[in-house]
Amino acid sequence: MIETVSPERLKQIRLARGLSLDEVARRMDDLVTKQALSKYEIGATQPRPRTLARLAEALRVSPELLREPSPFTIDVAFRHNSVGISAAERKGMENRLHLALEQRVRLQETLHPGVQIGLPIEAFSVETPEDIEAAAEAARDWMRLGREPVANVVETLEAHHVHVFQWEAPVGFEGLSAIVRDNAKRPIGAGIVLRRDGCGERHRFTAAHEIGHLFLKVDPNLDVEKTCHRFAGAFLIPAQTLREEVGETRTRLLLPELLLLKSRFGISVQALLMRLLESSIISRDYTRQCFETIEQHGWKTNEPDPLPVERALRFVQSIRRAEAEKLITRQEAAEMLDERDEITPTNAMLTLMTQAGRRATESARAELRAKGIVPVIWRGGQISEEGE
Numbered sequence: 404m405i406e407t408v409s410p411e412r413l414k415q416i417r418l419a420r421g422l423s424l425d426e427v428a429r430r431m432d433d434l435v436t437k438q439a440l441s442k443y444e445i446g447a448t449q450p451r452p453r454t455l456a457r458l459a460e461a462l463r464v465s466p467e468l469l470r471e472p473s474p475f476t477i478d479v480a481f482r483h484n485s486v487g488i489s490a491a492e493r494k495g496m497e498n499r500l501h502l503a504l505e506q507r508v509r510l511q512e513t514l515h516p517g518v519q520i521g522l523p524i525e526a527f528s529v530e531t532p533e534d535i536e537a538a539a540e541a542a543r544d545w546m547r548l549g550r551e552p553v554a555n556v557v558e559t560l561e562a563h564h565v566h567v568f569q570w571e572a573p574v575g576f577e578g579l580s581a582i583v584r585d586n587a588k589r590p591i592g593a594g595i596v597l598r599r600d601g602c603g604e605r606h607r608f609t610a611a612h613e614i615g616h617l618f619l620k621v622d623p624n625l626d627v628e629k630t631c632h633r634f635a636g637a638f639l640i641p642a643q644t645l646r647e648e649v650g651e652t653r654t655r656l657l658l659p660e661l662l663l664l665k666s667r668f669g670i671s672v673q674a675l676l677m678r679l680l681e682s683s684i685i686s687r688d689y690t691r692q693c694f695e696t697i698e699q700h701g702w703k704t705n706e707p708d709p710l711p712v713e714r715a716l717r718f719v720q721s722i723r724r725a726e727a728e729k730l731i732t733r734q735e736a737a738e739m740l741d742e743r744d745e746i747t748p749t750n751a752m753l754t755l756m757t758q759a760g761r762r763a764t765e766s767a768r769a770e771l772r773a774k775g776i777v778p779v780i781w782r783g784g785q786i787s788e789e790g791e
């Protein structure tokens with residue numbers, strides 16, 4: 404039997420695309436049955452070359468990608484309180500993250516060959532609240548952030564090989580993180596998935612919370628989620644900085660002051676109040692009063708002065724650089740950018756997009772031909788001239 408696909412890879416990509424076997428068969432115009440697809444996935448049979456080409460097309464990948472299993476292992480940590488996520492959605496996200504991270508790591512290795520990453524995975528042991536504060540400062544030191552506000556959390560993480568994805572996600576999903584390891588089990592990268600919607604302060608906090616999952620080694624007697632929450636707050640505004648800003652103790656803070664701190668440090672008023680309490684600047688009673696006020700005004704979900712959402716532009720820059728230096732093909736660049744902005748389209752949307760794409764391509768080609776230029780097409784992993 405000629406090996407044309409890796410069964411493991413095939414299944415991974417299908418799950419990453421959120422497709423059932425039925426849907427794949429349909430996308431291939433029922434060229435093969437669901438049962439045949441299932442046999443490819445368990446390695447009982449191998450598709451013929453023509454079938455493979457159609458299969459790759461249906462999964463929106465190059466046939467080459469289907470040949471080999473992933474060279475990396477990826478450990479995913481789901482946020483425990485991600486309620487309302489089905490097992491299928493979770494599997495889909497995990498596989499999608501695996502694929503997306505693989506691309507990022509390949510890009511990272513292409514642009515910075517031989518660079519030792521040295522991610523501090525589970526490097527900071529935490530047993531007490533003081534340890535959490537110290538860990539947040541250590542994480543800041545590792546990122547060379549000093550004690551000032553973090554201008555852009557997403558960019559900072561991207562610069563340190565923690566890749567950030569912002570995806571459409573089911574209600575209830577907060578975030579997840581994963582570690583990429585090479586064959587020798589060395590961590591060579593990490594990834595964080597955030598919701599695509601929501602405000603900047605929420606994204607920043609969730610990203611910092613997920614950093615906690617990656618960098619902390621939490622004592623089994625502690626609540627991991629609470630620990631990562633405190634870590635997130637401390638990462639966004641260290642205790643010492645907070646004291647310098649507002650004073651050692653306070654009996655009262657007015658909303659305008661809190662909103663100014665919110666915009667400068669990129670942290671929600673609610674997380675800020677928790678920081679003030681944790682740093683013993685305000686009392687538990689006063690904190691409770693403040694949260695009651697927040698509740699009364701309906702600010703629990705919609706705080707005043709929401710911050711803009713951060714985007715990972717460094718990644719786009721890396722892709723453009725790799726493309727310009729011909730380290731990756733235009734197709735690969737497009738695939739990676741697609742992954743960044745991808746939303747999961749419905750079948751109806753896909754049909755519309757394909758039609759619109761075809762129309763746009765056809766008119767662009769006609770324009771080129773009118774100018775006497777032969778348009779090129781992408782086929783079978785190569786650029787060839789039209790009509791060849």
Ligand SMILES: [Zn+2]
Nearest residue numbers: 482483628631
């Ligand atoms: Zn968590």
